[in-house]
Amino acid sequence: MNRPLFSLLLLYAAASLSAQDTLSVELKQLRATAQNKNFELLRSQAQVGEAQAELLKSRAAYLPNVEVSYTGTHTNNPLMAFGSKLNQERVQMEDFNPSKLNSPDGIFNFTTKVEVQQPLFNKDALYQKKAGEIRVEALKDYSTRSRQYVDLEVRNAYMQLQMSYAMEKVLRQAYSTVLANKAVVANYFKNGMVQKTELLEMEVRQSGIESQLKSAQAQVESASDYLFFVMGENPKGRILKPSEELSLDNKLIAPTTLPLERNDITSQQKALSSFDYMIKASQATLLPRINAFGSFELYDDKPYQFDANGYLVGVQVSWNVFDAKKSHAQSQILAAQKFSKSLELEQYLEKSSMELRKAYRQIDESMARVELAEKALEQSEEAYRIRKNRYDQGLEKATDLLGAETMVSEKQLALVESTFHYNRAVAHLDFLLNEPITQ
Incomplete structure (x- = not known):
């Protein structure tokens, strides 16, 4: 060349x-x-973030769980119809008529419920x-x-x-x-x-x-x-x-x-x-678990009205004796x-x-x-x-x-x-x- x-x-x-x-x-x-x-560094940071997000789930071991619900129903079931009237504080003497107890008219029930679950001991x-x-x-x-x-x-x-x-x-x-x-x-x-x-x-x-x-x-x-x-x-x-x-x-x-x-x-x-x-943690699954719970409820036969209420509180002890x-x-x-x-x-x-x-x-x-x-x-x-x-x-x-x-x-x-x-x-x-x- x-x-x-x-x-x-x-x-x-x-x-x-x-x-x-x-x-x-x-x-x-x-x-x-x-x-x-750098791509590898961004990926390792994402892994740390994922682990931290997973750790947030463990807060359930000591923080309460709170749920709020609003439910509307209509029923002619004898037991549920009578119970709904009781919750609404509308029971009258004629409601004890056997024919009404056995074949009640349909009834509306609107329930607002606040439910709380609080872990006390989950080792x-x-x-x-x-x-x-x-x-x-x-x-x-x-x-x-x-x-x-x-x-x-x-x-x-x-x-x-x-x-x-x-x-x-x-x-x-x-x-x-x-x-x-x-x-x-x-x-x-x-x-x-x-x-x-x-x-x-x-x-x-x-x-x-x-x-x-x-x-x-x-x-x-x-x-x-x-x-x-x-x-x-x-x-x-x-x-x-x-x-x-x-x-x-x-x-x-x-x-x-x-x-x-x-x-x-x-x-x-x-x-x-x-x-x-x-x-x-694996060994502690055989220890008793203690959890508190409670609920507060509002009832009415009309939507968005709250003329009656009730509550329930309690403590539950559960023990998996043999797994x-x-x-x-x-x-x-x-x-x-x-x-x-x-x-x-x-x-x-x-x-x-x-x-x-x-x-x-x-x-x-x-x-x-x-x-x-x-x-x-x-x-x-x-x-x-x-x-x-x-x-x-x-x-x-x-x-x-x-x-x-x-x-x-x-x-x-x-x-x-x-x-x-x-x-x-x-x-x-x-x-x-x-x-x-x-x-």
């Missing part, structure tokens, strides 16, 4: 990026946006309420941990975007260097000082970098799209560009033990403790689930400690790679400088110069990648240590 076509394609790729709206963004801004719009309901409260607290802790995870995702995505731009910058610098070297070789070739093969080798190298540049530009777009996704937004043709360039995070790393106050751990601990109250051992079986099921949950928590703690130790090792390994990459880059730059001077003096071939230049760009890319991996390891350690979200 000829050079003009390569240049045209490269210009087209650059134009496609510039045609999109490029936004310079800060990490602080992105973290704040994600905390308000199982109180235990269930307590278990529900602990479940809400566990979900809140889980939601907080989800926020920390999303914050980690934003940091990683932002660093990925920084690395993509840094790699593109390295390749553009390499492209400029190749073009400059190619111009020198072309001039030498024009004057008959070098063979055409050396010029062709320069063109091959130029083609390779152009291909790498296209991939780097695509990687920038992909990293930007993912960052938009984590924030819960649609790109809409926009490209994000980090306001800060990729640089080594020099945060002081001091080894420490697993923090048991970490929100994912406290969430599981609270979920485990809720089983105690569920077991007590075919259902409560005992439920208690055993819950006890087994609690034991399983305790083993799961113990395993989770061991795994979390292992991940923490691994994170410290990754930081040490990543730092070692950064230091090696810096040293290798310094050596390759010096080697290229020497090769370039010797080539200008006619002591080296274009192949040697290309090899040295390629090595420099490779070591620059390796340093960018090593820096990214180190910073990502630091961010992951912050997450494992339950570092608070700072924006």
Whole structure:
């Protein structure tokens, strides 16, 4: 493929990026946006809201239940007709006539009734309420941990975007260097000082970098799209560009033990403790239940009139003496689930400690790679400088110069990648240590 076509394609790729709206963004801004719009966070908040709504049902364990009704009837049923007259306080001597008692005329009855039920002692309901409260607290802790995870995702995505731009910058610098070297070789070739093969080798190298540049530009777009996704937004043709360039995070790393106050751990601990109250609630179903009740009624044979009234109050004690051992079986099921949950928590703690130790090792390994990459880059730059001077003096071939230049760009890319991996390891350690979200 000829050079003009390569240049045209490269210009087209650059134009496609510039045609999109490029936004310079800060990490602080992105973290704040994600905390308000991320889909996973919105879903976890909905779960907390659902648990809180379920908890409202437990208020039935201590709050009264009040119902108001208004009923109109018409009947000639002997018993109901006589009873309705009694309630309406309209019974007269002739109503005791056996013929009227046996075959009464139809009668209207309109009743307004206020009914109240007040729990006095329902121990199982109180235990269930307590278990529900602990479940809400566990979900809140889980939601907080989800926020920390999303914050980690934003940091990683932002660093990925920084690395993509840094790699593109390295390749553009390499492209400029190749073009400059190619111009020198072309001039030498024009004057008959070098063979055409050396010029062709320069063109091959130029083609390779152009291909790498296209991939780097695509990687920038992909990293930007993912960052938009984590924030819960649609790109809409926009490209994000980090306001800060990729640089080594020099945060002081001091080894420490697993923090048991970490929100994912406290969430599981609270979920485990809720089983105690569920077991007590199951056992308490065999205890007596005491409930008060009462009603006040207004009667009349005409609608919306209230000439007579009456009331009823009482207390009910009920006791499920034998439930075919259902409560005992439920208690055993819950006890087994609690034991399983305790083993799961113990395993989770061991795994979390292992991940923490691994994170410290990754930081040490990543730092070692950064230091090696810096040293290798310094050596390759010096080697290229020497090769370039010797080539200008006619002591080296274009192949040697290309090899040295390629090595420099490779070591620059390796340093960018090593820096990214180190910073990502630091961010992951912050997450494992339950570092608070700072924006």
